[in-house]
Amino acid sequence: MDGSYLIGGQRRTSAQTFQGIEAATGQALPGDFAVTTPEDLALACTLAEQAFDHFRETAPETRATFLETIATALEKRSEAIVARAMLESGLPQGRLNGELGRTTGQLRLFASVVREGDWAGVVIDKALPERAPLPRPDLRSRQIPVGPVAVFGASNFPLAFSVAGGDTASALAAGCPVVVKAHPAHPGTSLLVGQAIAEAVEQCSLPSGTFSLIQEPGYAMGSALVAHPAIKAVGFTGSRSGGLALMAVAAARAEPIPVYAEMSSINPVVLLPAALAARAPELGRAYVASLSLFAGQFCTNPGILIAQTGPDLDRFLAAACEALNAVPPQVMLTPGIASAYDRGIASLTENEGVQVLAAGADGTATCGGARLLVTDGNDFLADPSLTHEVFGPSSLIVRVRDTAQIAQILESLQGQLTATLHLDEADYPLAASLLPILERKAGRILANGWPTGVEVSRSMVHGGPFPATSDPRTTSVGAMAIHRFLRPVCYQAIPDAILPPALKASNPQNLPRREFD
């Protein structure tokens, strides 16, 4: 690993460098990473712009093969990638192996999506030359990619939501060149993955500007990337402040562009009375397993749990507290995330309406100690600060006085990625009355499960109203993520000879079409 960054397939270096940090120790890892210069950033964007017209008109089969080639190139490097990611993220090997599989699976899913061709959205209104009073010309539309896309790596998914993650895979699938800003928490992992993509670009004889990787420990290049006129959309997974900052840059451009920021969510979980009565202890243990999984560093971490006060809840709490007390401190992704977690917990424990119910061993400068907190429905409703996401292995239980207060609390929440109901048959009427609220608040609604664990599939929605995301019309996980990077164009009476292949009468790309008389 030579610490260069990748501009249109070329390794480049600069005088300024930074180092990766070992998550477990907070110490610098061997290896210097060059900080991308403003000139090289601009070059990456210009090369992406130059690559666009060619790359976007590659046949679906070409793009599908490209995505599969990236997956294979990642697998070839899997040992090195996982070994480096373990050091940089503090995540264990099993998790990272699984995440690599998720990443390659994601690339292969988008290869299938590209081949199937629904994304191209071909719609044809046949010419009606005899129509009175006016004839109708031949009209045919398709979806074309929006242009070069800026992708920001996420700290908590060094593989599946970073350099070759869901944003990159869906943007490339759509036909958009991608410039990735690596997350500074895993520069080495990012470079290894970026090299795999660059290799696939070359192997598939695609324009070199199809992919670039920029590195910097701070924020200046990221803002400059979003501000660059060649960039036409942004994919981001991270903090609310980070997402809002990028949204502001994008909105202030001469040409504002869409930002798909997946930001903050506290993922309410509701225990309905019959389910709680039936299996309080199991639910308690499963709750703690979900909230503490990989130090709770998931966008879908169950940040609040809502249930009615009473003996069933007491049994749930007893089991949950026992489980949580046994959760050891876990290495967090970065020392910065560990200290932000500490501050979040401190702010909750200083809140008069909140009590600490259970606590694992205290954290350290790099590890987060698990915490379970509790408040009452009235206190929760009175203090919006209790709805702020605390990223890490903690959760806040909201004890409500009756089921009406459950609805009231759900209505009080901002947009969420997920909302979960634990329910038995006797709970159906209550659940049915809550469902419309949850539909308005969340992108995904679960029954009898836990929100951590997001299936990468055709129907998945990993999105939701603000502030869960910046754009509730979209998802960043699953096949529908491709639609973020497409826009429709209509062709009126264009001669077949010059129509793009996707729209020619002979349909050479064999795309699905909807035709109307």
Place this chain on the structure above:
Amino acid sequence: MDGSYLIGGQRRTSAQTFQGIEAATGQALPGDFAVTTPEDLALACTLAEQAFDHFRETAPETRATFLETIATALEKRSEAIVARAMLESGLPQGRLNGELGRTTGQLRLFASVVREGDWAGVVIDKALPERAPLPRPDLRSRQIPVGPVAVFGASNFPLAFSVAGGDTASALAAGCPVVVKAHPAHPGTSLLVGQAIAEAVEQCSLPSGTFSLIQEPGYAMGSALVAHPAIKAVGFTGSRSGGLALMAVAAARAEPIPVYAEMSSINPVVLLPAALAARAPELGRAYVASLSLFAGQFCTNPGILIAQTGPDLDRFLAAACEALNAVPPQVMLTPGIASAYDRGIASLTENEGVQVLAAGADGTATCGGARLLVTDGNDFLADPSLTHEVFGPSSLIVRVRDTAQIAQILESLQGQLTATLHLDEADYPLAASLLPILERKAGRILANGWPTGVEVSRSMVHGGPFPATSDPRTTSVGAMAIHRFLRPVCYQAIPDAILPPALKASNPQNLPRREFD
């Protein structure tokens, strides 16, 4: 017409009033219109919010019937509507009769779209209980409406893009209650149309908050409408400054929301050499017919025409000038629009690089006089002010020295609603080389036609990159407009008993589904 506004089906008045203006004379028309109070605006939004959960879950057949009922109610009032619209807009009877037909046709198109059900986007990932290492739960997603929508009436389509126009029709089709801010240029037309919608709401036994109509001569209530927390999306057709103002209000909300603003476009038309040689005079006459149609007050008016200097262009110009000199001044939509047109023409004629080629008789305080202007390719490229839209019966011809400059000029343009090529077979190679540029710049590309006249159909795209619109991923005309007001929600392992009808195993609404193993 009693001059009240409509809040959830109730006629309401206030102490403050304003009057409609006769476009032809600039004089006040009889009848006072009450200015909506802030309290009533808030009430309209609250009622829309209360109506939302019921309205959005109405069966597709119910919503389709509702849209058809509005169409019928408009037809019942057509004489009164057209008569009032003639006075308020200055547009002739034939055009307004046509526009009413377009409006009812649009409502009926969306009724078909709602019945067909593709909009619901049902995707099902079947449960895979045996999958290793982890089973897959049942996952099913659908599109649900975003929430109450604010619609702003457009000055230049008092029917088809105002109270019951395309934005309203597509939002209601999606299941969103609508609060319309009437355009102050046609308060009487707006009220008559609003009464038709309110009647349909009642006739179909829908919640009264499904529709409200607010009126004011200024901007305060419009901004307050976009800022109201109950509103979740905005549809707007109008000026760039107006669209940008609403975008800023929407972005500054605690919960930012999407604004679909269709703003400004100069709709480049390119005459390719063989087509120009073959039919210069016909093209010249057709160009003037398009640019002067209804005083050129179309978003798709051909604002610039690009062609190569030479004898063929001279023949084109001769025919165009002859036609334009004969264009009489035409009543414009409002005295304000007439004076803005005068200012736009004055600014062009004062520009050293621009010459007036032809002129109809001078305009008046309410009428616009047709103008044909010309500049050279180099001057055009050097002065971005020449790309500003001048709304009215004028167009700027850009004489280029060679075909390479055509590409250069097209690349220099901002986003457009349309781009047009006039071409013969000998022009195909050149046209094919320009097409990728046009795809990046415009929402609709035409051959051998004129951009005015937008078909309301399945494949139509009336959209395009900024500043043509605020959101290039969308269209405001045609069936795809419904997608602006939908967002996906995924249901994970939700018991069939409480799933919404759209997703139940028995598929009671008979919606199209995509299922994946």
